[in-house]
Amino acid sequence: MSKLNRQVKHHMEIILRCTAPSSKYGRLLLASRPTSRYPYVYPRDTSCAVQLFRRLAGSSSGYDVADQAFELMKSMAHFMKDVISPEGNWGQRYSLDGDDKSLYKQEDNVAHGVAIICNYLLSAHRLKKEIEDIEKFLHVIDNDVTGDFCTSGPSASLVPLGRWVIRMVFLAIFFSYLSSKLRNLLGSSSGHHDLLFLSTLLLAAPGWVLRPAERAL
Numbered sequence: 001m002s003k004l005n006r007q008v009k010h011h012m013e014i015i016l017r018c019t020a021p022s023s024k025y026g027r028l029l030l031a032s033r034p035t036s037r038y039p040y041v042y043p044r045d046t047s048c049a050v051q052l053f054r055r056l057a058g059s060s061s062g063y064d065v066a067d068q069a070f071e072l073m074k075s076m077a078h079f080m081k082d083v084i085s086p087e088g089n090w091g092q093r094y095s096l097d098g099d100d101k102s103l104y105k106q107e108d109n110v111a112h113g114v115a116i117i118c119n120y121l122l123s124a125h126r127l128k129k130e131i132e133d134i135e136k137f138l139h140v141i142d143n144d145v146t147g148d149f150c151t152s153g154p155s156a157s158l159v160p161l162g163r164w165v166i167r168m169v170f171l172a173i174f175f176s177y178l179s180s181k182l183r184n185l186l187g188s189s190s191g192h193h194d195l196l197f198l199s200t201l202l203l204a205a206p207g208w209v210l211r212p213a214e215r216a217l
Helices: 002-016 044-057 064-082 110-126 134-146 161-186 194-206
Strands: 018-022 026-029
Touching: 002 018, 002 044, 002 064, 018 064, 026 044, 026 064, 044 064, 064 110, 064 161, 110 134
Parallel strands: none
Antiparallel strands: 018 026
């Protein structure tokens, strides 16, 4: 365990080099070092990193970086909550101030944004941490489920309409279930098995739900 703990700590030090301080959020994860080529917050990259943070923060192994992992996950979740568009979408990338700096429409970032928020909420629930602005978090998830999520998206033109509709229907059902489970879990102290099952869903989602539509179908 001590060797693994040292290795994880070393990797976290590398990750922290790609973060920047924010007076509002704490530290935000960027796609590169702040002085390098991609000093922006990318929902896609953040979603991948947050999966690691959730495992480190919630592990019973007691990693030295557990608190750092949770705080990074919390900062990114609040950032994503605040930068979502009125239509319920996230762009390709954002400045530290939350300005949309998208250059391309590479994929549908709804799944990335929702996964970041849900990973944080589930981790906070598991660790019995207070969640600030919980109603807005849940509103963001509901908005994604009932908004343009079921109509169209930036990658819609990349796949046949029939496949796009099928994918959107499935994802709408998936996130509807996710939203209802979150409300139940965060509103009560029960649900260890539900939490485990929901975490398993989140683990499975990035394998095909979170990849670009043109690769998924």
